[in-house]
Amino acid sequence: MTEIDTTTEIGSGALDRKLLWDAAELLVSTQFGSQSMLQRKLRIGWDKTTQVMDVMENLGVVGPDQDSKARDVLIRLVEDLEPVFEALYGDGPTATVTVLPSARHAEAAPVDFTKPAAPAARTVPVPVDEPEQEPEPEHGRAVEGTVYTADEWELRPDPEGDRPWINPALRTPEGRKARARYIGRQARRRARKAAARQRTVHGFVPRVFRGEKRMRAWVVGVEGAKARADVNLALATVKEADRAARRAGRTFVQRKEKRAAAQALQLEAGKQLVVAQSAKKHAQKVVAFRAGVTYGPLIVADAAAYGFADVWGFLGALVLNLVGASWLGRDVEATEEEMEKLEQIEAGVPQQVSVGMTPRMFEQMMRQALTEDLKVTLSALRVDPHAWGFEIHVWLERMSPEKISAGLDLLEACLPGVRTGSILLQQSAQSRNYCVIRVPGDNPWQAVPELPYRKPQSISTKDIHKAQIGADMAGRSLALPMCRTNVNVVGASRSGKSTILRAILDALTATEDQIIIGIDLGSAGSGFGGLRHAMHVVATTPAQARAALQWALDIGKGRPSLFTPLGMGENWVTSRKRPGITVVVDEFPALVRESRKGYYDEEAKRQVSWDLDGMLAELAITSAKSDVTEIIAGQGVTKEKVKDNTWLVELPVQVLAACDKDDVVQILGDGMLAQGWRADRLVPAMGDQLNDASVAYVMAGNAYCEPIPYRACYATDDELLRRGKERAAAGLVDIDAESAKFSRITLKQLMDASAETFAIGGEGQDTVPQLISSIRQVFQALSDPSGLQLEEIAAGLGQLDPDRWDLAAFDGDDATEQEAARAAALKAAIKAVLAPAGKSWTTDSYRPRPGAGTVKGYCLRHLKKITGEDADGS
Numbered sequence: 001m002t003e004i005d006t007t008t009e010i011g012s013g014a015l016d017r018k019l020l021w022d023a024a025e026l027l028v029s030t031q032f033g034s035q036s037m038l039q040r041k042l043r044i045g046w047d048k049t050t051q052v053m054d055v056m057e058n059l060g061v062v063g064p065d066q067d068s069k070a071r072d073v074l075i076r077l078v079e080d081l082e083p084v085f086e087a088l089y090g091d092g093p094t095a096t097v098t099v100l101p102s103a104r105h106a107e108a109a110p111v112d113f114t115k116p117a118a119p120a121a122r123t124v125p126v127p128v129d130e131p132e133q134e135p136e137p138e139h140g141r142a143v144e145g146t147v148y149t150a151d152e153w154e155l156r157p158d159p160e161g162d163r164p165w166i167n168p169a170l171r172t173p174e175g176r177k178a179r180a181r182y183i184g185r186q187a188r189r190r191a192r193k194a195a196a197r198q199r200t201v202h203g204f205v206p207r208v209f210r211g212e213k214r215m216r217a218w219v220v221g222v223e224g225a226k227a228r229a230d231v232n233l234a235l236a237t238v239k240e241a242d243r244a245a246r247r248a249g250r251t252f253v254q255r256k257e258k259r260a261a262a263q264a265l266q267l268e269a270g271k272q273l274v275v276a277q278s279a280k281k282h283a284q285k286v287v288a289f290r291a292g293v294t295y296g297p298l299i300v301a302d303a304a305a306y307g308f309a310d311v312w313g314f315l316g317a318l319v320l321n322l323v324g325a326s327w328l329g330r331d332v333e334a335t336e337e338e339m340e341k342l343e344q345i346e347a348g349v350p351q352q353v354s355v356g357m358t359p360r361m362f363e364q365m366m367r368q369a370l371t372e373d374l375k376v377t378l379s380a381l382r383v384d385p386h387a388w389g390f391e392i393h394v395w396l397e398r399m400s401p402e403k404i405s406a407g408l409d410l411l412e413a414c415l416p417g418v419r420t421g422s423i424l425l426q427q428s429a430q431s432r433n434y435c436v437i438r439v440p441g442d443n444p445w446q447a448v449p450e451l452p453y454r455k456p457q458s459i460s461t462k463d464i465h466k467a468q469i470g471a472d473m474a475g476r477s478l479a480l481p482m483c484r485t486n487v488n489v490v491g492a493s494r495s496g497k498s499t500i501l502r503a504i505l506d507a508l509t510a511t512e513d514q515i516i517i518g519i520d521l522g523s524a525g526s527g528f529g530g531l532r533h534a535m536h537v538v539a540t541t542p543a544q545a546r547a548a549l550q551w552a553l554d555i556g557k558g559r560p561s562l563f564t565p566l567g568m569g570e571n572w573v574t575s576r577k578r579p580g581i582t583v584v585v586d587e588f589p590a591l592v593r594e595s596r597k598g599y600y601d602e603e604a605k606r607q608v609s610w611d612l613d614g615m616l617a618e619l620a621i622t623s624a625k626s627d628v629t630e631i632i633a634g635q636g637v638t639k640e641k642v643k644d645n646t647w648l649v650e651l652p653v654q655v656l657a658a659c660d661k662d663d664v665v666q667i668l669g670d671g672m673l674a675q676g677w678r679a680d681r682l683v684p685a686m687g688d689q690l691n692d693a694s695v696a697y698v699m700a701g702n703a704y705c706e707p708i709p710y711r712a713c714y715a716t717d718d719e720l721l722r723r724g725k726e727r728a729a730a731g732l733v734d735i736d737a738e739s740a741k742f743s744r745i746t747l748k749q750l751m752d753a754s755a756e757t758f759a760i761g762g763e764g765q766d767t768v769p770q771l772i773s774s775i776r777q778v779f780q781a782l783s784d785p786s787g788l789q790l791e792e793i794a795a796g797l798g799q800l801d802p803d804r805w806d807l808a809a810f811d812g813d814d815a816t817e818q819e820a821a822r823a824a825a826l827k828a829a830i831k832a833v834l835a836p837a838g839k840s841w842t843t844d845s846y847r848p849r850p851g852a853g854t855v856k857g858y859c860l861r862h863l864k865k866i867t868g869e870d871a872d873g874s
Contacts, residue, residue, distance in 0.1 A: 015051060017088050019044070023052050024061050028078050033062040033071030034380065059084050070380060201332050208322050210329030219290045227276070227283035234272035241265035359383040362390055366437075369414035370394070374407045379433070388447060388473040389440040401427055401435035402674040408681065415439065421683045421692075426707045427675035435676070440473060445695075447475035451503055451715035453723070456534075456730035457512035461574040461627070467507035470500075470696075470712040478710040480504065480653055481700055482582075482629070484571060486620050488648050489633040489696075490667065491657030494684040496694030496712065498527045500655060501586060501633050502720060503712040509534035509727050513579040515735060515747070517552060519545045519612075521594045521804075522587025523825050524771060526832030527633070530721025533728040535584075537750045541804065542594045542610045544753055549615040551745040552581050555735070556623025558742030566738070572627040578736040580627030585616065588634030588648075589641045593809055596643070617647045635811075636663045657696040658682035668699060676707035721835060768867050769833035774800055776867055779860055787846030787857040790823045797826070839866055 019042065026041055027033055039049040053071070056062045061084060063072035075081060198204060244262040251258055298321055305313035363383040370376045377397040384391040394401070404411070405425050412418050424438040448471040459467055461483050470478035480487060487504070491497030508516055509531050518528050518538040525538045532538045539545040559572050566578075574580040585591060595612040619630055635641055636659055637648050649667045656664060656679035664672065664679050673680075677697055685693035694712040698704040715723075735747050756770070778796030779788065788796075797805035805822065812818035834840055841862055845854040 015055060020052060020055055020088055021085065023056060024059065024081055024084050025078060027056060027061055027073055028075050028081060031073050032380070032382065033073045059087060068379070204326055207326040207329040210332060211325035211327065214328050215294055215325065219287055219294050221286060221290060223283040223286045227279040230272070230276040230279045234269065234276040237265070237269040237272050241269045359385045359390070365415060366392055369411055370404070373410060373414045374404060376403055386474065388444040389438065392437040392439065394435050394437060396433040396435070398433070400432050400674070401425060401676070404435065404437070405674045405676060405678070408678070421681045424709055425676035425678065429706055438473065444473050445711045447471060447473060448711045449713060451506055451713035454506065454510035456510065456727040459507065459511045461511060461513050461580055464507060464511060467510070468713065469503035469507055470710040472708050472710050478698065480698070481703065482508070482653070484624050484627050484629060485653055486624060486629050486651040487631040487653040487655065488651040489631065489655040489657070490637060490659050490663055491696070492635055492659050492684055494686070494693065495658035495682070496685065497633055497657050499694035499714060500657060500696060500712040501527060501584070501631070502529050502531060502715070504631060505531045505584065506715070506720070506723065508582055509724065513574050513576045513733060515579050515581045515733060517548050517581065517583045518586070519548065519583065519591065520586040521545060522590030524829035524832055526828040527586035528584070529717055530724040530835060533721070533724035534732070536732055536747065537754045539754065542599070542612065545591070545612055546610055546615070547745055547753070548750055549583070549612060549619065551743045551747070551750060552583055552628050553615060553619055553623065554743030554745070555581060555739045556619060556626045556628035559626035559628070559739055562738055571625045574627045576733060578739070579733045580629070583616070583619065583630040585630060586633045588632050589811065590809070592643055592645065597809070613643070613645050617645065620647060620651065636660060637666050638662050653700040655696050655698050657694070658684045658692055678707070717835065771829055771833050772866055776863060779863065784860055785848070787848070787859040789857045790827060791819055793858060794819070794822045794826045798822070834866065841866060
């Protein structure tokens with residue numbers, strides 16, 4: 001029996017035995033013989049790591065040194081480390097590891113676990129000064145419960161590399177479960193392999209066709225083929241003789257010789273016909289005999305099966321016929337490409353990427369794609385599986401990840417099953433040649449929670465950087481720094497920009513010391529959702545926006561004069577008594593257009609610009625230290641969208657949802673694309689498919705400086721409406737008296753003007769929103785038709801309220817795109833203004849005129865219910 005040595009150190013170099021054992025386990029479990037990895041994991045010095053690696057080489061765990069490359073790991077499974085354990089602990093304190101180069105070749109004696117161990121021999125009492133006999137080890141005792149033989153317990157070969165580490169002598173419940181799970185995985189892989197094989201030349205259906213073709217070829221035989229050739233030759237000769245006779249009858253030159261030649265051809269054709277008929281009769285007899293031998297038993301067997309068991313018997317016999325034909329067609333000569341595919345299938349190489357595949361198989365596919373297709377030189381590669389997909393750590397050899405970033409599309413093509421535009425690259429901030437590639441599965445954002453519930457006035461501005469608004473694929477929280485900080489959110493249409501903005505607003509409206517001013521000149525405040533109830537002001541017209549911005553500017557510029565009297569130092573100290581101000585702007589390009597259109601000044605007798613974007617720029621430059629900040633959300637930052645408002649790209653926090661490459665370059669710089677900031681590869685929502693909606697890259701100081709995508713937390717419209725009303729009922733913070741003196745405009749005036757646009761209050765309030773009243777006027781101007789299309793309503797509003805609904809106020813390359821944009825904005829605005837009262841106006845069928853067919857649109861009868869009119873219109 002082996003004596004276990006408990007001495008902690010071994011050899012002349014004073015290496016700890018446990019350290020050596022941990023190193024051996026780490027090297028085998030990771031299959032990565034890197035000295036730097038071992039130093040990092042074990043947290044030891046480089047010299048000691050070198051000694052440990054030398055010991056591992058002597059023990060047979062790793063191969064010899066390969067300069068800068070990782071050593072080869074020679075032991076495949078951790079359970080095969082038993083000889084190493086014996087070498088370290090089994091020979092007493094004088095053991096030395098330098099004499100054990102063959103430890104990996106030692107094999108344990110086979111044990112039959114179907115037989116219980118022999119009972120311990122009766123011992124005689126020993127003197128006190130002699131050591132007691134060592135007790136029998138646990139694995140030598142009789143095994144209780146179900147007993148497996150060693151052969152039954154031994155697992156199959158494991159090319160995928162996920163066989164559980166189970167010592168056959170330790171049959172614990174956990175071990176049995178792990179073994180059962182592994183056997184289940186192996187069974188599923190064999191099933192997938194069989195299914196993949198069916199799509200090759202060795203599939204069942206191709207083999208059946210080949211078998212039937214070979215049966216038919218044997219039935220026809222040489223005689224049938226010869227008879228068919230004779231008949232074809234004879235028919236060709238007859239046609240040639242007919243053509244020669246026609247030519248001889250029409251010619252005048254050498255007419256006699258040509259007629260003689262035609263007659264000779266006719267005689268030859270007659271002979272060949274006789275020969276062909278004779279060969280055909282002989283072939284028919286032979287083919288009939290062979291067909292009877294081949295197909296006769298099958299027909300008799302099928303008829304007998306049908307007579308014995310009706311249709312089911314016939315179907316069973318038919319299946320047996322197909323199996324026999326498949327057996328006859330089992331041999332095939334495959335091309336080089338087909339042979340390569342067959343070798344991959346037989347080796348268990350998956351034909352497409354799936355989250356359930358083993359990391360080792362995925363590593364093979366990724367390594368092949370990077371080295372052979374992208375021509376990248378790898379120093380090391382490690383694959384980490386996650387619930388959302390795979391994370392690949394790549395160390396490159398004397399090159400940066402720019403080549404991988406430029407070839408992400410090709411990389412996706414080399415990994416079948418990966419969704420287009422889903423692979424993400426992250427340039428590490430630790431090293432230039434180190435990057436992380438993420439290959440998400442079908443549901444990569446399952447770790448993102450719902451938008452957390454926050455009680456009214458439960459957050460202070462100094463702690464708002466802890467309020468979660470999103471998460472990455474691994475579930476790590478996203479919380480933006482918004483204390484005295486301006487934010488820019490960029491996202492194309494259907495990119496989920498509104499979801500991101502609402503997640504930010506949810507945190508802001510739960511604060512106890514912030515006044516929230518909303519400005520939305522593009523979608524009538526629908527981007528704020530139900531949270532607008534918890535906002536002090538929601539401006540939807542240029543006049544309201546100008547007043548709100550002027551008020552915020554007055555306070556932002558005036559507050560620095562209070563820093564010293566109030567003892568605040570160099571920045572405004574926000575509290576419930578002295579709150580900060582946050583201006584949230586949605587649809588910034590629409591604000592720019594409205595600002596450029598301006599208004600007619602009666603006194604100056606000319607058109608004057610609103611200069612709303614200029615006021616926002618001044619606010620961003622002058623008022624951050626007064627805690628008067630802004631959050632801007634728009635479709636882009638290019639000149640055609642925001643004109644000359646280049647100050648947007650200089651805001652300290654940038655949130656980039658799905659957008660154009662030009663937006664990424666203008667905000668972050670050209671070189672950031674190669675580092676993995678690929679918001680241009682995010683796919684906006686399309687129809688019912690969310691794709692990458694509300695997914696964004698965040699650049700915000702040191703906390704968020706790596707290209708990691710985050711998804712905003714989501715809450716339903718009803719939940720946001722409930723939170724907005726709850727926070728409004730809890731009370732909104734008021735401006736402090738010291739700051740209010742800096743502006744002639746009061747916060748109450750702004751709130752009253754906003755209340756005239758929206759029906760703010762309980763569900764029982766009877767106020768009709770201004771937009772609905774305007775739509776009612778459109779119906780009345782058209783003599784109250786039974787219904788109107790959305791485009792017709794928008795055209796009517798364009799005449800009634802041109803400042804807001806004129807076609808020129810909407811983006812589009814032509815009139816058709818502008819009309820579509822106006823209709824979409826109107827639809828969102830109708831939904832937004834009716835949601836607070838719990839109402840909705842959905843499309844329904846109506847007849848445009850008597851006798852016409854029905855069409856879908858907005859019906860007058862539904863509009864009257866919303867406005868509170870009687871059914872007869874009184």
